[in-house]
Amino acid sequence: MKKSALLAAPALALAAVTLPATAATAAAESWSFQAELAPVNNSTAAGSAVVDVTGQEATVTVEVAGAPALFQGAPYPHAQHIHIGGQGVCAPPSADADGDGAVSSMEGQPWTGGIGTSLTTSGDTSPASAVAIDRFPAGEAYTYQRTFPVDGATLAALQSGTAVVNVHGADPAALSAEAQAKANPMAPALPLASDIPIACGVLAPAQMAMPEGPADTGVETAAAGSDARGLAGAAVLGMLALGGAAVGLRRRATGGR
Numbered sequence: 001m002k003k004s005a006l007l008a009a010p011a012l013a014l015a016a017v018t019l020p021a022t023a024a025t026a027a028a029e030s031w032s033f034q035a036e037l038a039p040v041n042n043s044t045a046a047g048s049a050v051v052d053v054t055g056q057e058a059t060v061t062v063e064v065a066g067a068p069a070l071f072q073g074a075p076y077p078h079a080q081h082i083h084i085g086g087q088g089v090c091a092p093p094s095a096d097a098d099g100d101g102a103v104s105s106m107e108g109q110p111w112t113g114g115i116g117t118s119l120t121t122s123g124d125t126s127p128a129s130a131v132a133i134d135r136f137p138a139g140e141a142y143t144y145q146r147t148f149p150v151d152g153a154t155l156a157a158l159q160s161g162t163a164v165v166n167v168h169g170a171d172p173a174a175l176s177a178e179a180q181a182k183a184n185p186m187a188p189a190l191p192l193a194s195d196i197p198i199a200c201g202v203l204a205p206a207q208m209a210m211p212e213g214p215a216d217t218g219v220e221t222a223a224a225g226s227d228a229r230g231l232a233g234a235a236v237l238g239m240l241a242l243g244g245a246a247v248g249l250r251r252r253a254t255g256g257r
Contacts, residue, residue: 035201086113088162
């Protein structure tokens, strides 16, 4: 055996022992946010929203009950969005600037902010899909869940506590005659009722999930200590044995001197 190989062997044995103690599992950063969706604009809709973010992916779960069930004889599609860039609160009744008895999305923007993410059931989730009524959940009650890439602006609003969830789609019969006569400002072919928020909530950081196994408190448990001592002992014995073998070979090579 060459001298270099003999010298390298103890180092390899030591590395094999220290590797488990020093290796760390690389994991993407994760956050969780949740909101209680309360009725707004005199609606009866309520529910909850949870946003779980891992790296650049968000899993959004929205549960709603008490929403208007039908729209023009079909299940009522309820547009839902994460709003960003505002004060991070739901719009108050005083936001009704035109006095028609309902706070529209536009009127509420100073409080909720503009649309950052459209919570569609498929396809695009950008503000461009704000009124894609064929890709939103529909009916009186529903559970929505979808995973998709989250953009930087929405993630920043989530982390700063200023992201707001709005669920839209009011019962036209519950609006004033003035509001019933108006069109949706983002989709003039639709009535204003389709734009009116019916449930709103601010997404706040949720308690982080604890990792599996005992917490790393810096205190070594008995089992962990025994395993570590056993591995360390094996390494020392291996190093001594390899060192002894190296000395023996060297003596034979030099004629026992």
